[in-house]
Amino acid sequence: MSAETVKIDGFELGSFTLHGDTRTETERPLRVARSAEAWSYLVSWPNRWTVSQIIGRGLRVELDVRLMSGHAEIGLVAGDFSTFVCRAELSDGDQKVVLEAPDATAVAAVVIRCSEERGTVTVEVATLGSVMTATAKRQERGFLNKNATDDLAARLTVPNPVVVDVGANKGDTVARFVDTFPTADVWALEPHPDTFAGMARRFEGTSRVRPRRLALSSRAGTSTMHSYTNAAINSLSPIAQGAEGLIDDTVVASASVEVELQSLRQFCTNEGLDRIDILKLDTQGHELEILQGEREFLRSGRIRFILVELLFSPLYATQAKAGEVIGLLESCGFKLFDFYDFVYDEESGLKWGDALLEFTSAP
Secondary structure, eight states: OOSSOEEEOOOOTTOOEEOTTOEEEEETTEEEEEEOOTTOEEEEEEOOOOHHHHTTOEEEEEEEEEEEESOEEEEEEOTTSSOEEEEEEOOBEEEEEEEEESOGGGOOEEEEEEOSOSSEEEEEEEEEEEEEESOOTTTTSSOOSOOHHHHHHHHOOOSSOEEEEESOTTSHHHHHHHHHOTTOEEEEEOOSHHHHHHHHHHTTTOTTEEEEOOEEOSSSEEEEEEEESSGGGOBSSOBOTTGGGGSSSOOOEEEEEEEEEEOHHHHHHHHTOSOEEEEEEOOTTOHHHHHTTOHHHHHTTOEEEEEEEEEOSOOBSSOOOHHHHHHHHHHTTEEEEEEEEEEEETTTEEEEEEEEEEEOOOO
16 A cells, blocks of 8 residues: 555544533534533544454544634544543634544544533534545554444343443443443442432433442442542552553542442342343453452353453552453353453553453353
C-alpha cells in the first residue's frame, strides 16, 4: 500500500447516540446540550468500518465544531468507552478538530464529553469526516474491532439471561447488556454513592435493571473506597506510586468513602440467584480477591461466562496479576474464549484489557 491517504466514510454525522440526559435541538448542524457533569458523555458516533477494511491502517477524523457554552472535549475512544486513543479540549467558538489514531481498529467511536461541572454544555457539529492513512504503527497490538457482548449473544441461548455487572460505574456496560439481551435481568453493582446515584437514575425506567450500592470482595463488612474526580479509577486500593502516567485523565483524589462488602455467594443468596449466565468483573485490580474464596462455587457450574478486566501494568498499590486471575478460573473449569479492548502505553506496553472465559466442565 502506498503512503498516500485514502478517503473513507466510516463516520456519519446523523448516526449518533445521545448519552444520559443530553438533548438535541437540530440535526444539521447537530446541536447537543446537557447539564454539565464532569466526564459525562454527550454524544458519540460509532466507527462503522469492519476490521477487514481498516486493519493495517491509521485513521484521521476531522470535525467542524462550535462550542456554544460550557467546557467540553472531543476524542477517539476504544471499545470500553473510557480509554482515549486521541482527544482534544474544545475552545469557545468555531474550530476545526483533527483527531488521529495510528491504528484504525483501535477506534470504537468519536465522543464528546463534558470536561468540567459548570453549567450547561452546548456543542454544535457541522461536519464529520474521516481519512484513512496508510501506516499503522501498532497494527499487531490486538486492537481488533470486536466486542464481548456480540460474542456472548452468539454463544448464550437461554431465554432470560441473568447478568451481574460488578463495578458498573456509570452503567455503560449495563446499557450494552440491556441492548444485547432485552429479556435479561441485570444486577448492576456500584459501591460509590455518587456514581451509584447517577447510574441508578440512568436506569429508573428499566425494570429489568436492578442497581445495588455494593462492592464484592472475599468477605462481608465494610471497606474504604479510594475516590478520584475520574470515577472510572475509584478502587478499594489506592493508586500505585507512579501510575499517573499510565492513566489518561489527571489523577485528582477526592474524599474517600466507606462502602458495603459482600462475598459473591452471599450476594447470590441475598438476591435468590441459583445461577449467573454472565458475571462481569471490573473492579480495578480487586478481581482476584472476589474470586479466590469462591473456588467451590465456581466449580459448580452455576456461572456460565465471566468477563473480567485484567491489569498488566502497576496501576494500584494492591492488584491482581492477570495470570493469577486466568489461572484460578482455568483451575475451576473455565476456558479462555478471547481477549478484548487491549490498551497500550507507547513506552511500557500493555496496560489493561478484558478476557472472556466460559465454564466448560468441573476439573
